[in-house]
Amino acid sequence: MNSTRVLLLPGWQNSGPGHWQSRWETLYGDLRVQQHDWDWPRRGDWMARLDEVLLQDDAPAVLVAHSLGCQLVASWAAHSQHTGRVKGALLVAPPDTEREDMPPQLHNWRPIRRQRLPFASVAVISSDDPFGALERSTQMAADWGASVVIAGPRGHLNADSGLGDWPEGRALLDDLAGR
Template sequence: MTRILLLPGWQGSSDGHWQRQWERLYGDIVVEQADWDFPRRGDWIARLEDVILAQPDPVALVGHSLGCHLIDAWSASTRHADRVVCALLVAPPDLQSDELPAALLPWRHLLSQAPLPFPATLAASTDDPYCRWQAAQQLAQRWGARCANLGGCGHVNAASGLGDWPHGRQLLDAMLPPAQHPTALFSA
């Protein structure tokens, strides 16, 4: 069965965030980083690699915010991308923005130009303060991902009031092979 790995962004995901709710509801694994406030790219990539290789089954990656760029950076540097069934990329920030926080600047200059080597859907809001809709569409195109318009949901985080975000789970489930839907185990 596919294991779902949740990749929070800069500063992690709070208890009210849908990623933490998915962890509780479905038993998904949150990939914890040693330092959420100063995201060292190499450290984050190495941690993701370790967690993926520790899984006995294939994985699906669900990134939020900087976690989306982590998926891109990891896939460009690993020899184990074949372990990933699919990726859901939620609300990636625009790393080219003039308003990018200083802690994220090192991520700006190391972007991969290759499409992701596995199926992906990018889910973005039309009013995300960290990424204009047009920038999200450009990221989806660069990553070879299907682009899902979420309407006005802000940064698709706890402040967006989405609860456990069932629509996001539907987007993920649509990419998984039917026999590998972990959500089905918990909805009976």
């Protein structure tokens, strides 16, 4: 039987070396889905790239999304014919791309796709994320059918949050993947 692949879906501008996603890539051999343009992300291009990577291997996958990667999962799942290849998704720090103060590079990520995801999902949300109010983020997670873990006041749950290797997140992933 094929083992489950862990696909890392970074957000806008990718995840730097101190980010828990980059650390997981090094520690566990997880696969980062490389996008063609990290600075001016086009939703359709990112969705096509996720399909492309999923189709490279018959093994089921678990998606590990941070920030704009969460919006990628929601958008992709609403349109792809390949959602059956995904066992679940860990959605960390979903941003509110409908906010007025979002940079122009992210305007094409409106409207937020809110359809229920066709696979199990867990959303990890910080109570003081500068890119998404707690109420908006928890409502997105509810719309997606994701269970919610409130991480407390941890910012955007990135390298600046001091998560390091983030073993709590890895435990959530392991539970989601059924390991």
